[in-house]
Amino acid sequence: MSYLVGEVVLDSGDKVIIRWSDRTETRAVYKDTVGYSHYFDSCDEEKEIRLTNHFMRLKGIYVRKDEE
Structure with missing residues (x-):
């Protein structure tokens, strides 16, 4: 699902x-997205990143698709 x-x-x-x-x-x-939280696996480090749209807007964090 998107x-x-x-x-x-x-x-x-x-x-x-x-x-x-x-x-x-x-x-x-x-x-995946669960509730309002979006989950990512970092490629650079062994950690999980959890972001919400509200937090991203507040802090000026942007997500874009990787073209590679």
Whole structure:
């Protein structure tokens, strides 16, 4: 199923780039959305990232699909 994550529609398994408010970027794989929380697996580190649309808007965090 597709979910709206920020301004991008994602399906499970899509590769994304998360741009944080300090302009650093993290490559990740979108896992799922449960309630209002979007879950990603970081490709750079062994950690799970959990974001909500509200938090992303407040902090200026953007998600875009990875073209690679």
